[in-house]
Amino acid sequence: MKKIFIYLLPLAFIMAFTQCSKDDTKEDPPPGPENPQMLIGEQFAIGSGLKVEFYALTELYAGYNTVYFTVKDSITGEVVEANEFMMHPMMEMMSGMMHSCPMEAPVYNSETKQYEGAITFVMSSGMGTWTVSVHLNNLGTAEFEPDVIDPAEAMIYSFPSMVDSSKSYFVSLIQPTDPKVGENDFEILINQKVSMMDWPAVEDFSVIIEPEMPDMGHGSPNNVDPTHTAHGHYDGIVNFTMTGWWRVNLTILNAEGDTINNDRSFNITF
Incomplete structure (x- = not known):
């Protein structure tokens, strides 16, 4: 019994050391849509064969929001660059009145493989329903209905x-x-x-x-x-x-x- 214990002790030490070494050399996740951006939603652009993922740095709020979009092949999941990408934010108020808001058209970033733009929501979703439409290649449209909050301090x-x-x-x-x-x-x-x-x-x-x-x-x-x-x-x-x-x-x-x-x-x- 004593000999078995002596043989097992070095083996346990080696296993523990190996495990610690793996943990110590673990790399941080690379920057991308999942880090540190927040997924707002994902929708298929019907008719285009593409899926659109909508990201932001935080929850969307009344004010200026930097927004990001990733376009993927709806079958393979491969990230692709659309031939044409247009974004349109629109608010339908409870009264039925419609209005848009200031925006900066998304531009494709070849390094991150995302479209980067901005939307300035002039009010929160408490006043009605926001829709963000993404039109791709004149073939299909992805429709998002994001929740836009009022921040603790007005922006x-x-x-x-x-x-x-x-x-x-x-x-x-x-x-x-x-x-x-x-x-x-x-x-x-x-x-x-x-x-x-x-x-x-x-x-x-x-x-x-x-x-x-x-x-x-x-x-x-x-x-x-x-x-x-x-x-x-x-x-x-x-x-x-x-x-x-x-x-x-x-x-x-x-x-x-x-x-x-x-x-x-x-x-x-x-």
């Missing part, structure tokens, strides 16, 4: 122009998504609502930001006002000197330098 607001009340605009907060003490990238998107179906990006406005801590009664230095970069995106820097509830006040001026809004803000708490 979008609208206002009528103080100069011309017939014109209305939507401002979406894009950055920061993970705020920290110190300087943070501050990015917004501005769109005009021309009609229920037309939401062009505004590229000639000026934006002034003024962060404050309402509970503490102070602001912060070293902020950089956002300036237009491309397609309605305005980039700047916001400086948070401590954790807590911050309110970033925005003043927006039109191309003529007239203030068209100065009473809206974004709350950022961390």
Whole structure:
């Protein structure tokens, strides 16, 4: 019995060491649709022989959402590039009224093999039903009905122009998504609502930001006002000197330098 124990002990040690070695050398999963993106849904594009998978970085919410689509052969499951890819978001409100929203057309990324774009949902699904239609190769359409939530802190607001009340605009907060003490990238998107179906990006406005801590009664230095970069995106820097509830006040001026809004803000708490 003693000899058997002596022989088994080294064998157990070898097995344990081998198991630890395998665990230690295990590779992290490669980046892709399953990591770290969230699957929103998957649908077949009837008539095209293709299936579409719809991904986002988080739950979809009222505001600016980066979206991703993977197209696969519906039989083999092989990822393919469609000859034509078009996306159309649409809201049917409880009243029956239909409207679209701002969007950035998806573009194919040959490295990730995904179509990458953006949808700015102007309201949550609590107001009606959102549909995101993906048209492929003029042959078939995949229809998604995603749930769009209201985030804990608003990521979008609208206002009528103080100069011309017939014109209305939507401002979406894009950055920061993970705020920290110190300087943070501050990015917004501005769109005009021309009609229920037309939401062009505004590229000639000026934006002034003024962060404050309402509970503490102070602001912060070293902020950089956002300036237009491309397609309605305005980039700047916001400086948070401590954790807590911050309110970033925005003043927006039109191309003529007239203030068209100065009473809206974004709350950022961390």
